[in-house]
Amino acid sequence: MSNVEVQPLTESGTGEIVAPCCPPLTERPMSAEEASVAAPMFKALGDPVRLRLFSAVASHEGSEACVCDISDVGVSQPTVSHHLKKLKEAGLLTSERRGTWVYYRVAPSVMASMAQSFAAFGS
Amino acid sequence: MSNVEVQPLTESGTGEIVAPCCPPLTERPMSAEEASVAAPMFKALGDPVRLRLFSAVASHEGSEACVCDISDVGVSQPTVSHHLKKLKEAGLLTSERRGTWVYYRVAPSVMASMAQSFAAFGS
Numbered sequence: 130m131s132n133v134e135v136q137p138l139t140e141s142g143t144g145e146i147v148a149p150c151c152p153p154l155t156e157r158p159m160s161a162e163e164a165s166v167a168a169p170m171f172k173a174l175g176d177p178v179r180l181r182l183f184s185a186v187a188s189h190e191g192s193e194a195c196v197c198d199i200s201d202v203g204v205s206q207p208t209v210s211h212h213l214k215k216l217k218e219a220g221l222l223t224s225e226r227r228g229t230w231v232y233y234r235v236a237p238s239v240m241a242s243m244a245q246s247f248a249a250f251g252s
Numbered sequence: 253m254s255n256v257e258v259q260p261l262t263e264s265g266t267g268e269i270v271a272p273c274c275p276p277l278t279e280r281p282m283s284a285e286e287a288s289v290a291a292p293m294f295k296a297l298g299d300p301v302r303l304r305l306f307s308a309v310a311s312h313e314g315s316e317a318c319v320c321d322i323s324d325v326g327v328s329q330p331t332v333s334h335h336l337k338k339l340k341e342a343g344l345l346t347s348e349r350r351g352t353w354v355y356y357r358v359a360p361s362v363m364a365s366m367a368q369s370f371a372a373f374g375s
Contacts (some may be wrong), residue, residue: 155315155363158324159307164300172298177287180294184282192278201281240278240370247367 151246167246170239173219178204179212183221186213186233193234274369290369293362296342301327302335306344309336309356316357 151167152159159167174180181202186194196209204212213233216222222233274290275282282290297303304325309317319332327335336356339345345356 154307155310155358157307157311159304161300161304161326164303164307168298168300168303171294171303175291175295175298177284177291180287180291181282181284184277184280184287187278188280203284235278244367244370247363247370 151242153248154246169219170221170243173216173221176212178202178208179216182209182212183216183235186216186222187235187240193232195230195232197230274365276371277369292342293344293366296339296344299335301325301331302339305332305335306339306358309339309345310358310363316355318353318355320353 151170152163174183182199185199185202186192189198196206196213199209202209210231213222213224213231217224217233221236221239223236224231224233226232274293275286297306305322308322308325309315312321319329319336322332325332333354336345336347336354340347340356344359344362346359347354347356349355
């Protein structure tokens with residue numbers, strides 16, 4: 130038995146499980162704890178190259194990509210690798226090594242959870 | 253007559269005009285130009301205190317707030333003012349002076365535009 134309190138996961142409109150990282154920003158003032166989880170995600174997307182890399186992975190065939198798939202953002206492969214790791218550390222991407230390459234994909238629930246943050250305006 | 257090329261505004265599902273800052277991240281790789289507009293917005297939200305302040309304004313009665321309305325984020329009023337200005341510079345808030353106080357509100361289209369960025373995953 131565990132006494133650890135687990136925050137409930139909620140379902141988005143698409144049935145996807147949404148992590149409790151990002152409550153609707155318009156619903157109520159965000160708590161310090163919530164902000165400490167969500168802010169690093171926004172920060173990771175706050176760099177133009179990282180934002181483009183996140184978009185490159187999210188829009189790639191099969192919703193995953195390796196460094197070998199990304200060549201058009203104007204930075205070297207080591208720099209691409211560095212930024213992809215930062216996106217992973219922020220909880221935005223997951224990764225899996227297959228042979229020579231590490232494949233990145235958007236972490237489950239991230240898109241729905243982020244969309245939810247901005248969804249409730251005016252409602 | 254002007255030769256300046258104006259990017260078209262699009263309408264969100266709610267009929268709100270959406271600025272072209274944030275195309276769906278999953279639709280296609282974001283261009284350098286698009287990223288240079290959107291990244292500063294994410295960067296501004298990448299600080300926990302600024303994120304809480306943005307949420308405090310967005311969730312406040314009438315969807316606007318002045319420094320005088322915000323007292324519970326654990327920083328001084330000058331610091332609150334500083335962060336609200338940063339959020340304004342990033343295009344997330346607009347401001348209007350009324351008497352002693354500057355009132356901030358979420359810039360039109362920001363919520364819909366940001367939600368749109370994260371909306372198209374899996375579709």
